[in-house]
């Protein structure tokens with residue numbers, strides 16, 4: 001299996017690429033995009049939550065503790081005194097980091113039910129529920145966060161599966177086939193429990209309409225396709241066809257100006273255009 005550092009690195013790259021698309025599609029506000037991207041990164045380490053006393057597991061429960069303690073803090077900020085807020089904040093943090101961490105490891109088996117597509121569906125639904133009810137975000141944002149987490153989660157499972165045929169160890173490891181699976185046959189009760197939890201979570205998730213309509217809109221994909229490559233020059237400097245466009249030497253076809261270089265500011269066409 002891939003280690004924590006690899007999972008974080010790949011998860012961050014995948015989430016970053018998705019975040020870029022989301023930003024270009026201009027569907028949600030930037031402050032929501034950060035939270036949604038973090039959900040993707042969380043998803044990329046979540047399947048290893050059942051590694052007992054491992055770094056990812058500790059880090060994850062710490063992360064969840066910080067996340068929920070601040071969520072609690074913000075939702076009660078106007079209702080309680082500072083002293084009460086301190087107690088609430090610290091209490092939530094300790095509950096997640098130590099209480100839930102300990103309780104969880106009495107129940108879970110590594111590479112068990114958490115390394116499954118079923119757990120990915122459950123976690124995505126739970127993310128949408130948390131974003132909608134706890135954080136009070138729009139249903140479209142909530143489902144986008146769920147989708148990011150799901151893709152991060154699946155990325156982790158695929159990566160683990162790829163690493164189990166790692167040539168470094170010159171053999172196909174015994175773990176082959178255990179990372180990417182629909183559910184866990186070895187532990188029928190754990191699988192049934194996860195199935196029940198998934199059904200329960202999906203029954204209270206926010207409406208999916210905004211998300212599915214947005215995702216299937218033709219404008220979205222046409223817009224993304226249009227924005228995929230630069231219209232003229234890469235970063236406004238590099239010519240699409242002939243590499244670096246030297247300022248001055250090949251200035252003859254100056255009918256197209258990007259406006260990024262102040263040298264030609266005198267004939268900037270933007271100024272008269274804005275003032276009718």
Ligand SMILES: [Zn+2]
Nearest residue numbers: 001047048160
């Ligand atoms: Zn794993």
